Structures are given as C-alpha cells and as structure tokens.
Amino acid sequence: MSLVLGIESSCDETAVALVESDRTIRAQRIASQDDQHAPYGGVVPEIAARAHAERLAPMIEAVLDDAGASLADCDAIAATAGPGLIGGVMVGLVSAKALAMASDRPLLAINHLEGHALSPRLTDASLGFPYLLLLVSGGHCQILLVEGVGEYRRLATTIDDALGEAYDKTAKILGLGFPGGPAVERIARQGDPSAVPLPRPLLKSPEPHFSFAGLKSAVLRAHDSGQYDAADIAASFQQAAVDCLLDRLARAVQQCPDTPSLVLAGGVAANLVVRSALETFAANHGMAFCAPPLALCTDNAAMIAWAGCERLELGQNDPLDFVARPRWPLDPDAEPARGAGVKA
Numbered sequence: 001m002s003l004v005l006g007i008e009s010s011c012d013e014t015a016v017a018l019v020e021s022d023r024t025i026r027a028q029r030i031a032s033q034d035d036q037h038a039p040y041g042g043v044v045p046e047i048a049a050r051a052h053a054e055r056l057a058p059m060i061e062a063v064l065d066d067a068g069a070s071l072a073d074c075d076a077i078a079a080t081a082g083p084g085l086i087g088g089v090m091v092g093l094v095s096a097k098a099l100a101m102a103s104d105r106p107l108l109a110i111n112h113l114e115g116h117a118l119s120p121r122l123t124d125a126s127l128g129f130p131y132l133l134l135l136v137s138g139g140h141c142q143i144l145l146v147e148g149v150g151e152y153r154r155l156a157t158t159i160d161d162a163l164g165e166a167y168d169k170t171a172k173i174l175g176l177g178f179p180g181g182p183a184v185e186r187i188a189r190q191g192d193p194s195a196v197p198l199p200r201p202l203l204k205s206p207e208p209h210f211s212f213a214g215l216k217s218a219v220l221r222a223h224d225s226g227q228y229d230a231a232d233i234a235a236s237f238q239q240a241a242v243d244c245l246l247d248r249l250a251r252a253v254q255q256c257p258d259t260p261s262l263v264l265a266g267g268v269a270a271n272l273v274v275r276s277a278l279e280t281f282a283a284n285h286g287m288a289f290c291a292p293p294l295a296l297c298t299d300n301a302a303m304i305a306w307a308g309c310e311r312l313e314l315g316q317n318d319p320l321d322f323v324a325r326p327r328w329p330l331d332p333d334a335e336p337a338r339g340a341g342v343k344a
C-alpha cells in the first residue's frame with residue numbers, strides 16, 4: 001500500500017491531501033479564495049498565485065500533522081501540473097518538486113483533468129474501465145471514453161464556453177455574485193424551468209459537441225427585457241443546459257454503445273439537478289451511474305493524490321524538470337471541434 005501527498009493550485013482553491021492507495025483519505029484541507037476574487041466578479045490570476053504561495057507551505061505541514069504523518073511516510077508527491085492558471089500551477093508544482101527532492105520520493109505531475117476523470121474511482125472501488133465521462137467544470141465541458149489510467153478518448157468538447165463558465169456568467173447577469181454555480185442552483189429551486197424560452201444550442205447536431213455562448217446571450221436578453229424574474233431565468237437556464245447535456249450524451253452513447261457506466265465529474269457535478277438528470281439518463285440506457293460525493297466534485301487535492309496513487313501503482317512517475325502546462329488536453333489526438341474557439 002502506498003501513501004501519496006497531493007497538491008492542487010490550478011485555479012482559486014489551494015488544497016493539500018494525503019491519500020492511501022486503499023482509498024483512505026488520511027487528511028485533506030482546502031482554502032478557497034472566493035472573498036479575494038469576489039470584488040472582481042471572477043478569478044484574478046495574479047491574486048490567485050500570490051494566495052497559493054502564501055498558503056501552501058503551512059497547509060502541507062498542517063495536513064501532515066492532521067494525519068500524524070511525516071514527509072518520510074509518503075511514497076510519492078503528486079501535484080497538478082496543468083492545465084490551469086500558470087502562476088498557481090507553478091507554485092504547486094515547484095513545491096512538489098522541492099518536497100520530492102528533499103524526501104527522495106518520486107514526483108507525479110498530474111493533469112488536473114485526469115484528477116477529475118479518476119476521482120469517482122477514489123470513492124467507488126467497483127467502478128472499472130471503460131466508462132463514459134461527462135466532465136463539466138469552470139474551464140471544460142467534455143465527454144470522454146475513459147478506457148484506463150492515461151487512456152482517454154475525447155468524444156466531445158465545447159466550441160465556446162464551458163458549462164461552469166455559463167453558470168458563472170448567468171449568476172453575474174442575475175446579480176448573484178461569485179462563484180455563481182451554487183447560487184444559480186439555489187435560486188432556480190424557486191423558479192419555473194419552462195417560464196423563459198431559451199435556446200438549446202447544437203441540439204440534434206450529428207457530432208456530440210457543446211455550445212453555451214448563445215444560451216448565455218439569451219439569458220442576458222431575457223434579463224434585460226425586464227419581463228422575467230431571476231428565479232425563472234435561473235431555472236430555465238438550468239433546464240436548457242440539462243437538455244443540451246442529455247442530448248449530447250445520447251449522441252455519445254450511440255458512438256460508444258455497450259459502455260457499462262456513465263460517470264459525472266468536475267465542479268458542475270456538484271449540481272443536484274444535473275446529477276439526478278444524469279442518473280435517470282443512465283438508468284434509461286441500462287448504464288450504472290457514478291459521481292463523486294459533492295465535496296470531491298469541485299477542485300480538491302484528494303483527487304490529485306488519488307490520480308497519483310493510480311499512476312504510482314502502474315510504476316509511473318515524472319522527471320523533476322517537468323514543466324507546468326497552461327494547456328494540456330487529456331486526448332492530444334482529438335480532432336479540433338468544428339467551429340471551436342481557442343478554448344477547445
């Protein structure tokens with residue numbers, strides 16, 4: 001059995017965790033920077049990098065303390081090495097390199113998206129490969145066929161905004177503050193999902209790609225019209241987004257029939273409406289459904305340590321001169337989506 005220290009610093013959460021390869025989370029801490037970014041209505045990269053630099057070292061000490069462990073007890077050091085805001089990624093990766101060097105343990109440079117992709121296996125030992133993964137976060141919206149650790153086939157991506165980004169922008173339009181996803185979900189409970197006619201971009205298109213920019217613009221027009229209340233707009237936005245997810249997933253299932261499980265991961269996986277829609281979809285398609293517990297959907301270090309455990313078991317590690325990557329697709333061979341902007 002091995003013990004892996006994980007570090008996450010790719011966006012606005014500073015996080016450290018100690019995870020055993022038997023799936024025990026020995027300790028974990030997360031510090032959000034919401035209050036520092038809220039005045040700007042979004043994450044400011046320079047502020048994020050500074051906050052990571054200030055918080056990381058004491059947090060590593062605290063997590064080791066919480067677990068009653070020392071650096072010498074760790075079998076490897078794992079850190080997010082991309083994709084993400086490069087200043088923050090570098091803070092985490094450089095710290096991991098220093099710890100790996102000081103303790104003479106291997107370094108695992110983890111793709112943040114791989115952390116999300118494998119996170120459901122941390123809490124569900126029965127989830128085997130292959131599985132169809134809907135990865136929905138602030139920066140990504142993808143459908144992937146996960147065939148093994150390091151084996152990811154991207155079936156779909158967004159040609160413009162990620163779904164979490166669309167949630168955040170909707171929240172901003174509705175004056176709900178930052179971060180927006182949970183706030184939109186909260187007020188949508190009081191709204192009527194059929195009150196506002198909103199588009200379902202790319203619905204029924206032959207490729208399973210996503211687009212949310214047009215939906216966001218329609219939300220802005222609905223808000224500016226003054227005809228609808230915020231709860232109705234939020235509920236209608238959420239319904240339109242879910243309709244798009246289910247339509248695109250149906251297309252992906254056609255492409256990969258007989259995949260036994262459907263998995264939901266990434267920050268938007270914390271949304272209960274999205275979770276229950278996917279659970280029903282999976283049941284209707286004869287698939288098992290799996291999503292991490294809510295606390296492991298949004299960015300955390302347990303998923304990074306766990307991806308480290310999975311790779312360590314396979315005998316993998318990375319050189320100490322591994323360079324942080326602002327962009328790092330899980331499937332580098334995927335064809336660019338037609339009409340895609342730079343984010344895809």
Ligand code: KG4
Pocket residue numbers: 011136137138139140163164165167168179180181182185266267268269270271272297298299
């Ligand atoms: O995975 P994550 O923590 O960070 C990235 O890797 O991007 O995802 C953050 C995103 C944000 O856009 C946030 O608004 C969204 O996930 N999110 C939610 C909910 N909780 C977080 N979106 C909808 N409903 C939620 N409950």
Ligand code: ZN
Pocket residue numbers: 112116137138266267298299
């Ligand atoms: Zn993430």
